[in-house]
Amino acid sequence: MATGPPPPSGIYVPVPTFFQSFDKYAYKQPLDHDAQAEHTLLLARAGVTGLILCGSTGEAVHLTSAERVELISRQKKVLADNNYDNVVIMAGTTSQNIDETIGVIKESKDAGATYALVLTPNYFAVAGGYSEEGMREWYVTVANNSPIPVLVYNYPAVSNNLQLSLSLMKTLSKHPNIVGCKLSHGNMSHHLILSSSPEIEHQYFRVFTGLGQQLLPLLLSGPGAAGAIDGTAAYFPKSMIRIYNLAGRIRSGDATTEEWEEAQKLQCAYSEVEEWVVKFGTVGIKEAIKIVLGISVGQAGGRLPFSESHLTREWEKFREVFERVQDIEAKL
Structure with missing residues (x-):
């Protein structure tokens, strides 16, 4: 077991995995390393704190073990070659199998990741097979055997609606080797309690929201509030970073009335554009990257059974809110 400090506070981006355009009915599209590198450097230049590779947004469940390793090692090299060694790489570890989870963490560490974002096991969640004791022992065993620090990833929407209790968290x-959590659910009360509770040593355990809509209220809550791991930041990173920085000035008591108003307006605009991700998830993020940034995301937006064909007619409904944040982003 390795222990280390929690990840630095800031804005992290769950990065999509880019694929080359290919026969739509082929069972596997090749990775597009050029598009991946282009996106990585765009985010690094914008000033993000870190990247999450091979997470939910990265379609980890659609990747082979070898592809995960290749993806992490290549992006680690891209960052190093361009003097962005300060950008943190966190690896997603999506598996129901505890042995495989630990194996993925070890491979990710060897490929260049410094933290592991560990999704809650969930296959038997609706079959009454899990207890709080069992979930606790699962995470403890993973953490005991992980060579890098672990963050608990609680994402009910992809985990059979499994919600980890406050007592378990x-x-x-x-x-000592569980250094934080990513909470991708709408229970703001859990965010605030875990970032403020006197039962938690907040210098060792940091709380990140997985929903950019909640960034400002989270950061104004307690000492454990660390930032966001947010999909919309994949194409609007500067806006998210600006909210984070304004929240820091508000917390320190240095913010002007104008900065308070800017933070509120920007959070509102960002929250509206985030509704796109709420509705369309990973495929929606990739479609927005294609439209907003002009980066190729590959055919169908992802590997089967993903398909982006229904998004074209939906885009017009969101165009106005996207253009509003694009204008803000261009000025930052």
Whole structure:
């Protein structure tokens, strides 16, 4: 077991995995390393704190083990070759199998990741097969055997609606190799409690929201509030970073009335554009990257069974809110 400090506070981007255009009915599109590198450098230049590779947005469930390793190692090299060694790489570890989870973490560490974002196991969640004790032991065993620090990833929408309890999260926060969590759910109360509770040593356990809509209220809550790991930041990173920086000035008492108003207006605009991700998830993020940034995302937006064909007619409904944030982004 390796122990280390929690990840630095800031804005992290769950990065999509880019694929080459290919026969739509081929069972596997090749990785597009050029598009991946282009996107990585765009985010690094914008000033993001870190990248999450091979997470939910990265379609980890559609990747082979070898592809995960190749993806992490190549992006680590791209960052190093362009003097962005300060950008943190966090690896997603999506597996129901505890042995495989630990194996993925070890491979990710060897490829260049410094943290592991560990999704809650969930296959039997609706079949009554899980207890709080079992979930606790699962995470403790993973953390005990992980060569890099672990963050708990609680994302009910992809986990059979499994919601980890506050008591379990508080217990896990005490493990020396569990250094934080990503909460991708709408229960703001859990965000605020875990970032403020006196039962948690917040210098060792940091709380990140997976929903950019919640960034400002989270950052104004408690000492454990660390930032966001947010999909919309994949194409609007500067706006998210600006909210983060304004929140820092508000917390320190240095913000002017104008900065307060800017933070509120920007959070509102960002929250509206985030509704696109709420509705269309990973495929929506890739479609927005294609339209906003002009980066090729590959055919069908992702590997089967993903398809982006229904998004074209939906885009017009969101055009106005996207253009509003694009104008803000261009000025930052």
